[in-house]
Amino acid sequence: MRTYIGGQEAVSVDEFIELALGTPLELWLGVEGESEEERAARMDAARDILAEHPDLPDDVSRIAAQVIEAQAPELFNVVALVRRPAGRRLARSGKGAAA
Numbered sequence: 001m002r003t004y005i006g007g008q009e010a011v012s013v014d015e016f017i018e019l020a021l022g023t024p025l026e027l028w029l030g031v032e033g034e035s036e037e038e039r040a041a042r043m044d045a046a047r048d049i050l051a052e053h054p055d056l057p058d059d060v061s062r063i064a065a066q067v068i069e070a071q072a073p074e075l076f077n078v079v080a081l082v083r084r085p086a087g088r089r090l091a092r093s094g095k096g097a098a099a
Helices: 013-021 025-029 036-052 056-071 086-093
Strands: 003-005 008-010
Touching: 008 013, 013 025, 013 056, 025 036, 036 056
Parallel strands: none
Antiparallel strands: 003 008
């Protein structure tokens, strides 16, 4: 199956992410062994992009949630845990009001 974004074929996961974001993934994550100067330049570029596209973080979060939902929907199956009152936990440990 081929995947196209904006008329361009994404041949790898990284290329898909880059085409979906409109920026290279390395811009946001950095690269191993980058110098302080390279990091500063990368961060400046990222700030400029976010200033021009303030909705980008929300868009990326939405895309990530859609991908997770499509590929691993069980991650969204959240079950609320029942909390016991604090007094019961203290009483069991011997540190409650009776101690």
